[in-house]
Amino acid sequence: MSGDVIGYRQPALDDLLNPKSIVIVGLSARAGSTGRRILANLRRSDYGGAVHGVHPSGRDVDGVAVYRSLAEVPDTPTVALVCTPGDTVPALVEQAGAKGCRGVVVYASGFEETADGAERAARLRELAGRHGMSVVGPNCLGVFNPGRDLWLTATHYGADLRAGPVAVVSQSGSGCILLTGSGRLGFSYVVSSGNETVTGLADYLDYLVQDPSTRAIGIVVEGLTDAEGVMAAVRKGHGNGVAVVALKVGRTELGARNVASHTGAIAGDARAYEAFCRRAGIVTVTDFDELTEALVALSTVRARPDGDRVAFVGLSGGEIGLVSDVAADFGADGASGAVRFARMSPGAREEIARILPDFATIANPLDATGQLVGEPERFGRLVETVAGDPGVDVLAVVLDAPPSLGERLAASYTRLLATLPGVRRRSGKPVIVLSNYGGGLHPFAAEALAGSDIPVVHGTRAGMAAIAAVTSAAARAGGATGSDAPPGTPAAGEDAAESLRAVRRALDASPAGQVPHDVLAELAGRYGLPLPRRVLAESAADAAAAAASAGFPVVLKTASPKVVHKSDVGGVAVGLTTPSQVIEAYEAVTSSVARHLGEPAPLVVVEEMVGGGVEAFVGCVHDPVFGQMLALGAGGTLVELQPDPALSMLPVSPRDVTRMVDGTPLARLFAGYRGSPPADAGAFADLVLRVARMAADLREAGVEIDLNPVAVLPEGRGVRVLDLRIVAAAVPRPAP
Incomplete structure (x- = not known):
């Protein structure tokens, strides 16, 4: 070679x-x-x-x-x-x-x-x-x-x-x-x-x-x-x-993130790594047991499943319940793959009912009851029926045969397992045996599968990871990897070039490495990011006039480029409905910010107050290893406390955005949490795609983009970007 x-x-x-x-x-x-x-x-x-x-x-x-x-x-x-x-x-x-x-x-x-x-x-x-x-x-x-x-x-x-x-x-x-x-x-x-x-x-x-x-x-x-x-x-x-x-x-931070961005603070190594693996089509596991069993399954199974719909058949109600619990942990479409319970067809259910005792419950996972332990012919007909169902992609047989199992029971299990190679050949679908015991298989039982491409995976969680690996690897090989977005999805050529030039000029002129409001407003207009009406002011009187121009009620907040989290330094006042309230808020906000900074901070922004809706965030950071990463999740003051914001490499497609939202609390919030009206999820998804396009256009500027909060208004009313920041990305340390 x-x-x-x-x-x-x-x-x-x-x-x-x-x-x-x-x-x-x-x-x-x-x-x-x-x-x-x-x-x-x-x-x-x-x-x-x-x-x-x-x-x-x-x-x-x-x-x-x-x-x-x-x-x-x-x-x-x-x-x-x-x-x-x-x-x-x-x-x-x-x-x-x-x-x-x-x-x-x-x-x-x-x-x-x-x-x-x-x-x-x-x-x-x-x-x-x-x-x-x-x-x-x-x-x-x-x-x-x-x-x-x-x-x-x-x-x-x-x-x-x-x-x-x-x-x-x-x-x-x-x-x-x-x-x-x-x-x-x-x-x-x-x-x-x-x-x-x-x-x-x-x-x-x-x-x-x-x-x-x-x-x-x-x-x-x-x-x-x-x-x-x-x-x-x-x-x-x-x-x-x-x-x-x-x-x-x-799984530690890949590089120092001394960045003033909300998004930069939460885009850690583990999440970036998972997003990379998802895009690349790498199956991920969490420990050596899972790695071992996944490799056993992938190296043994030769038939590629058409999907991730798995039917589980076992002989113990208790162990089937355990399998149900553990399989739920693999239900999300993550890098490690998914295990979805197959929905069996009416015809298959009718045939199963004829095979099983009257007291059996027809479900997936399926408890075939202990009556079938001594009836291999009946068990064979059952698994043949399940595997033959068009709605089933993978058959997983839950059968334990620990090494010290008594010879009589081991012989019974061996006869049951011996039915599986024929089922595998006739159905053309992968068959996997899952033993809830992680310490090995009785040699009598293992002999029944010798020479077949039916793996026996050990341990409930590690075995489930192996099943997820088989379905995930098949999806990757079948072309379901990553995004269906066109590479880059840039703005019109000259618009993209002008955006990049404007941001570079702004950063060169900013000691704080932050793009000023006028350039942000220009970018927001170019990329369709709906900002509230807002006016800058440098005095209390100007602030009152700005409020009248924007329209009451208004929000007043510091415009100091040195402030990252405005609410942490008393830099925000909301719900102002009169000129006098605006003047009082101006004095309070600028005094509070000045105390924290140790220098005057007279510049504020006055903007229309957007009420109601779900607070979300979306942003883009540069990871030192994986490049640009898009992040989204619940927004507002709790953004950095969110344990699992969704991350994806760029570019992203509408399908990617849907998957990201579904993996965060936003999915429930958008649906109408605790009586709230459903939010305009479609408008938020469109906003995310626009941010991704802007991030692609500004890639060479080396910036981090942060929209937090984004008010996702009730369905049909769109979104408002309540705060937009673009800052120079910190130079990261090399990866460990």
Whole structure:
């Protein structure tokens, strides 16, 4: 297989993962040394390529010729395994490049993860780029290729590992150890990627989704850098029928957000990551149990479901109830996929009623009752009927067979399970067995499914995550990933260019990095953002005149660019109905703001007061890894206390906006909460799309956009943007 022909992001990666020859740099006779353990692994697997060693001593080790330097090695090794301390690595990598090595594995730490390692890492990147090499690590365990039984690692994962269709890329070495030690999976490649100084997650994914032996990829992520490259690789995988499942650990802020924007304060790493995965089509899980079971299901199931409608059939009412409870947690259309209960057709329900006892309740999940435990023929007819229903996409059979189950009951369960392969073949739909016990399956029961593409997933929650992974991966592969919006959705060319120029000029002239009201008003008019009537004033008398112009009742609020949260500093007065109230409010607001700022703040804005409706917010921030992110949710003074605002990458479509709103309290508020009239949800959705278009046009200005609150008035009356702010985005710290 030639990487250059296939077209990998890093052509040398194919040579690194499938080397014809190896040199172990730092190979010594010392027992327990990294090089000695790598050599032991190569010997155990009977690696057929040439193996050389390099060490200043020049003493051979276990029959392997050891040279004093890389230059002395008689041929050109494909890969150099550098087993020396971090401070020696750059010089050795330079020698490997000069020798013509295609790849390097660096096990040592002391690079980006240390205070003085950044320069060393930069040197490593420069050398790899100059010589066209791929580099695994630094700070990693290396690579394991079970298909060739090839160990480019000093770690021995276990004696019973088998080749299979699952690839793993883990930035955490312990993630490789856990997954390989689970005993649940067969592997094509296991890569401990470490710091990913040169070869990153996007490179590995681009290679693995093109590998014919790989059907599912599990990634353990501590931090993402090349989000665009990862997305491109994952989408390439969809076309090849390869699903990617991600477990992210350490969900901290990707970068400092010293930003004066409401939206910037709430757009944290975890939500941005979920929005990215949703758009990319990556299935997400929350722990290693879920990751393991999702990979079991995705690597075993060969039939792609047409949708996410799942029918559950079990033999215990209590356990069916548990399944119902847990499945509800997977009901939202999130990155991790959805599990929807299938609605069975009248014909299927009638047939089920003929099969089950009279006292059984026909529902989904379906309790087939314990009467069927000893009747495999009857059970087979039942699951055949359920799987054959056109409204069912996936059949999930809930059946527990823990390892210490009594032999009589295990034999009964085995006969029930033995009916499933035939059902799977005849229905053409995926069949998954869900065991509520997470500790394994009785071998008698497991034998009934041997050789089939019916997975047994363990644990109620982890198993449900696996079922959601199957439905989600199918949706992604079928083209349901991300947005149906056209890329960019910009304004008319010159309007977009003028908006960008105006914002840049305003920011250049503003020490506070904030776009002033006159430019905001111009942008609002251009993009159709309905602001209330408003007038600026610098004195009490001017404020009273402005109120008469805007029309009572009015709101008076500070226009100081240094104030972020106006209500926190006494910078807002509402419900003013007379000129005298406006004058009193002017004095109170400007005095309060001046006390907080320590300087005069005479400028205020007087605007018409918009009453009623639901307060919402919408905004756009720049995430340091994922780019522009649109956020929305309940607005007003509680915006930053909202635990889960909805986020999406740009561009967005009407479908995206509907999904975002449905994932927040706005859905209930818009429907008419506690007797309130329904709100104009359509007008709000249209506003969100207009904000997204403006954000796309202003992308190059590096700004954050904040509309909070937005008054969503009763149905048919539209929306009003009560506060619009555009500020320069803070420069974030690099992602961890």
